[in-house]
Amino acid sequence: MATNIGMMDSAYFVGRNEILGWINDRLHLNLSRIEEVASGAVQCQMLDMTFPGVVPMHKVNFAAKNEYEMIQNYKVMQEVFTKLKITKPLEVNRLVKGRPLDNLEFLQWLKRFCDSINGGIMNENYNPVERRSRGGKEKSVKGSSKVSKSLQTNNTHHTPTVTASSKPTGPKQARSHAIGGGSNSSAEVQALSKELEDLKVSVDVLEKERDFYFSKLRDIEILCQTPELDDLPIVVAVKKILYATDANESALEEAQECLIESLGIEVEEEEGNEEEDEAGTQT
Structure with a gap:
């Protein structure tokens, strides 16, 4: 499930x-x-x-x-x-x-x-x-x-559906609708139709933009799942951001801390190896 x-x-x-x-x-x-x-x-x-x-x-x-x-x-x-x-x-x-x-x-x-x-x-x-x-x-x-x-x-x-507030439709009501309608109603309908079309276009653009960025994120996820790259500090940090469940900044901060910590350990290891190499050459 x-x-x-x-x-x-x-x-x-x-x-x-x-x-x-x-x-x-x-x-x-x-x-x-x-x-x-x-x-x-x-x-x-x-x-x-x-x-x-x-x-x-x-x-x-x-x-x-x-x-x-x-x-x-x-x-x-x-x-x-x-x-x-x-x-x-x-x-x-x-x-x-x-x-x-x-x-x-x-x-x-x-x-x-x-x-x-x-x-x-x-x-x-x-x-x-x-x-x-x-x-x-x-x-x-x-x-x-x-x-x-x-x-x-x-x-x-x-x-x-008939509501309690509904009024019977008669000749007077029909006549009032005829008088009240006309060019103004037609212009209003056209304006609303145009606004609706503009909104549909905006929605389509936003959906395409969303799909575009989703596809890029999906490519990044597939790349991060490569076995040879899986344990790299930068890949681990990126995964923390990709798989975060909360829409806040904590995921970014956590990823940065993880990356800095991993890089700090690598620097210390490199410095230790250099010291060992220097000690070996002196002896």
């Missing part, structure tokens, strides 16, 4: 589109952004599919929008991790912020983990839509507008 996966593992080279396709295919969803999984509900259901009966789906809130609601989902996930003896740390404070990179890295790990169970073979008897409707708070929020759009579009009957 692959629970500890190093940052240089191939799992972290899986792209955003592949991750979203994996989720949408297995859970019958229509997610288009990584941020949509920040609530932790999707991850809980992916574990529910991989380990039937382990996840208490009735505690999973698919309508979670606020951080305190999302945290409850991650508490459920942590309980599942404890049951399965998974040592992967859950950085809840970062995940609930909805930052794409943090959530993408966690999903990359989750995909690798789920694929390691039974060879990644899907449970054909698992009905994700039914599991979501029976478990979680999605069924209890009657007529709630909080249910995410991606989950609503995957409802088998496509039943429209």
